[in-house]
Amino acid sequence: MKSSQFKDLTSALAPLMRDNVDTDQIIPARFLTATDKKGFGKRLFMDLRYEEDGKTPKPDFVLNQKKYKGAKILLAHENFGCGSSREHAPWAIIGAGFNAIIAISFADIFRNNSAKNGLLLVELPKKIIDMMHADVERNPKEKASINLEKQTCAWKGQAHIFAINPFVKKCLVEGLDDIGYTLSFANDIRAFEHRQ
Amino acid sequence: MRKTLYEKLWDAHVVREVKGEPTILYIDLHLIHEVTTPQAFTGLANRKLPVRRTDLTIATMDHSVPSANRKKLPWPDVMAQKQVEMLAENCKKYGITLYDLDSKHQGIVHVIGPELGLTQPGKTIVCGDSHTSTHGAFGALAFGIGTSEVEHVLATQCLLQNKTKTMAVTINGELKPGVYSKDIILRIIHELGIAGGIGYTFEYRGSAIRALSMEARMTICNMSIEAGARAGIIAPDQTTIDYLEKRVKFKNDNEKKKTIAKWLSWNTDEGAKFDKEIIIDADTIEPMVTWGTNPGMSVGITKNIPDGGSEDIKKALEYMGLKGGQMMRGQKIDYVFLGSCTNSRIEDLRIEASIIKGKKIASGVTAFVVPGSYEVKHKAEEEGLHKIFLDAGCEWREPGCSMCIGMNGDLVPSGKYCASTSNRNFIGRQGRGARTLLMSPAMAAVAAILGAVGDSRNYA
Numbered sequence: 300m301k302s303s304q305f306k307d308l309t310s311a312l313a314p315l316m317r318d319n320v321d322t323d324q325i326i327p328a329r330f331l332t333a334t335d336k337k338g339f340g341k342r343l344f345m346d347l348r349y350e351e352d353g354k355t356p357k358p359d360f361v362l363n364q365k366k367y368k369g370a371k372i373l374l375a376h377e378n379f380g381c382g383s384s385r386e387h388a389p390w391a392i393i394g395a396g397f398n399a400i401i402a403i404s405f406a407d408i409f410r411n412n413s414a415k416n417g418l419l420l421v422e423l424p425k426k427i428i429d430m431m432h433a434d435v436e437r438n439p440k441e442k443a444s445i446n447l448e449k450q451t452c453a454w455k456g457q458a459h460i461f462a463i464n465p466f467v468k469k470c471l472v473e474g475l476d477d478i479g480y481t482l483s484f485a486n487d488i489r490a491f492e493h494r495q
Numbered sequence: 496m497r498k499t500l501y502e503k504l505w506d507a508h509v510v511r512e513v514k515g516e517p518t519i520l521y522i523d524l525h526l527i528h529e530v531t532t533p534q535a536f537t538g539l540a541n542r543k544l545p546v547r548r549t550d551l552t553i554a555t556m557d558h559s560v561p562s563a564n565r566k567k568l569p570w571p572d573v574m575a576q577k578q579v580e581m582l583a584e585n586c587k588k589y590g591i592t593l594y595d596l597d598s599k600h601q602g603i604v605h606v607i608g609p610e611l612g613l614t615q616p617g618k619t620i621v622c623g624d625s626h627t628s629t630h631g632a633f634g635a636l637a638f639g640i641g642t643s644e645v646e647h648v649l650a651t652q653c654l655l656q657n658k659t660k661t662m663a664v665t666i667n668g669e670l671k672p673g674v675y676s677k678d679i680i681l682r683i684i685h686e687l688g689i690a691g692g693i694g695y696t697f698e699y700r701g702s703a704i705r706a707l708s709m710e711a712r713m714t715i716c717n718m719s720i721e722a723g724a725r726a727g728i729i730a731p732d733q734t735t736i737d738y739l740e741k742r743v744k745f746k747n748d749n750e751k752k753k754t755i756a757k758w759l760s761w762n763t764d765e766g767a768k769f770d771k772e773i774i775i776d777a778d779t780i781e782p783m784v785t786w787g788t789n790p791g792m793s794v795g796i797t798k799n800i801p802d803g804g805s806e807d808i809k810k811a812l813e814y815m816g817l818k819g820g821q822m823m824r825g826q827k828i829d830y831v832f833l834g835s836c837t838n839s840r841i842e843d844l845r846i847e848a849s850i851i852k853g854k855k856i857a858s859g860v861t862a863f864v865v866p867g868s869y870e871v872k873h874k875a876e877e878e879g880l881h882k883i884f885l886d887a888g889c890e891w892r893e894p895g896c897s898m899c900i901g902m903n904g905d906l907v908p909s910g911k912y913c914a915s916t917s918n919r920n921f922i923g924r925q926g927r928g929a930r931t932l933l934m935s936p937a938m939a940a941v942a943a944i945l946g947a948v949g950d951s952r953n954y955a
Contacts, residue, residue, distance in 0.1 A: 300541075300542060317806075318807055319689060319690070319789050319807070321789065321921045321922075323923055324921065324923070328902045329902060331902060332530070332572065332575045332577075333533075334533035334534070334537075334577065334578055335534060346923050346927055351909070351927060378689065378693070382919065382921060383625045384531065384623055384624055384625040384627075384640060385530075386642040386643060406723060407693055407723065408625060408639055408640070411640070411644065412641035415641065415643035415644070416643070464517075465515055466516055466517050466655070477655055478542070478544075478651060481519055481651045481653055481655060482650070482651060484510065484511050487510050487519065488510055488521070488653060
């Protein structure tokens with residue numbers, strides 16, 4: 300069983316210039332009673348995106364602005380995805396059409412959950428992220444190009460190298476299924492259980 | 496080589512470790528609940544795989560269960576009911592022990608694990624919930640996982656993991672009367688910041704930690720994740736043994752002796768190196784209250800909150816409807832929530848009841864007391880604590896996560912302030928527009944009777 304692969308992409312950015320975007324903001328808890336993985340995209344950033352009636356868009360919010368429509372990359376800031384372990388957060392982000400997030404840093408569990416769903420997290424230094432935010436504000440059409448194999452994020456003619464865990468990279472590039480991977484070592488698991 | 500407790504726990508659970516690949520780590524206990532499992536069971540069924548170790552998997556329902564009238568069907572939230580039913584079906588199908596709403600053991604997953612004696616030193620424990628770090632209080636390596644990882648553990652009883660760095664969080668000295676473990680952890684998060692622990696496992700050490708009960712230790716480990724840490728652990732000692740002896744069944748005295756000796760061996764070697772250490776003197780810790788929209792935005796009760804500053808601070812103050820530079824003492828509150836996996840155990844209820852006893856909650860205040868489990872609830876009723884709460888005008892509810900996450904309809908209305916013993920004050924966490932003030936059980940009880948934030952030291 301293959302898992303989701305990441306395909307290299309070139310896209311405009313949807314900027315979310317705030318630190319510590321927690322999973323309650325990404326997908327509020329009241330939507331977590333669903334029993335499948337679909338349908339979370341329309342709930343992404345629900346309370347930031349809509350007024351209390353849940354229908355009227357807040358014009359200031361990035362996802363409601365025409366100029367950022369169609370962006371497949373979210374440009375965030377520091378400690379994105381902190382809080383709960385809900386995998387509904389990456390499901391919502393992917394469901395809303397994003398394939399990658401570029402930020403200064405990500406929370407631990409969110410990072411694991413994203414990798415399992417083919418959502419690429421690109422970490423770059425604050426200096427570069429702040430510059431990108433400023434650039435996007437000036438020109439929303441500016442595009443970033445992410446090449447996972449080379450671990451580069453090209454922005455305004457300059458390729459910024461990002462770090463990624465080699466196994467996560469392998470999974471994202473090849474669509475490697477990690478349950479299948481672990482089960483390929485079933486003998487080791489049995490041996491461990493015997494030693495207990 | 497001298498090793499930290501984390502390194503010992505890690506090494507003892509390695510199934511396979513090869514350079515350049517994630518380690519396959521064995522999981523001794525998998526706790527599951529209704530919210531983060533449906534998709535995992537669907538995935539397992541699609542793969543036509545069984546649950547590898549049903550004997551190491553324990554289920555309960557806690558996140559979305561109503562805290563009142565829960566036996567009356569249908570629930571107001573039909574989807575929540577369906578999700579809970581799905582958990583019951585899956586547990587039946589795969590042969591997993593489930594503590595459902597009819598069980599005397601039902602409760603918040605992080606309250607019942609220790610209560611049932613399942614949480615033990617030396618174990619690896621996971622759950623699809625970030626507050627799994629709670630179980631670290633027993634010297635277990637415990638952390639939250641996502642739904643894909645839940646599926647992974649169901650299928651393989653293992654996880655693919657990379658080692659974290661280690662941070663010694665040392666609290667020296669002695670807490671002043673009226674200051675509690677919740678104040679310690681809020682202070683730690685305040686000092687480190689909510690991202691300060693990313694990439695680390697904490698080990699809480701020092702005389703102030705040693706002096707704490709198991710329940711107070713759980714409160715600290717519970718909120719490790721709020722500083723961004725993967726896990727938080729405390730080495731077992733006699734306090735741990737005293738707690739477990741009553742809850743774990745031993746075949747005979749010999750087995751008991753051997754098990755206890757093994758439990759006590761889980762500690763950090765003298766002179767072992769941590770990647771980082773922070774030290775706090777307990778007598779500098781005062782009752783803490785959050786003023787902002789994450790658990791690091793807190794202040795000591797005699798201090799002023801920030802006056803302006805970053806954009807984040809301004810946004811937080813605006814959401815919270817607070818004035819920059821004000822004190823939290825005297826801040827009016829509308830709701831009180833005594834509960835959550837952080838603070839819903841019997842000792843928490845005793846502290847709250849001792850403050851509330853013989854008094855009424857302030858007029859206009861709504862106070863929910865939600866015990867962490869039926870065991871806690873029954874014990875409290877045996878001790879007559881429920882009468883104290885009810886006489887004071889509080890609501891005495893059924894066990895679950897309730898108003899901490901607000902998935903079961905227990906919500907704080909928009910714009911209202913809630914003095915809460917829970918763990919997160921994120922925007923909208925307790926309801927859209929709700930304004931959460933995190934604090935200790937004692938501080939929340941004081942707030943209930945004053946109708947405003949007070950100082951728990953005046954009630955110690």
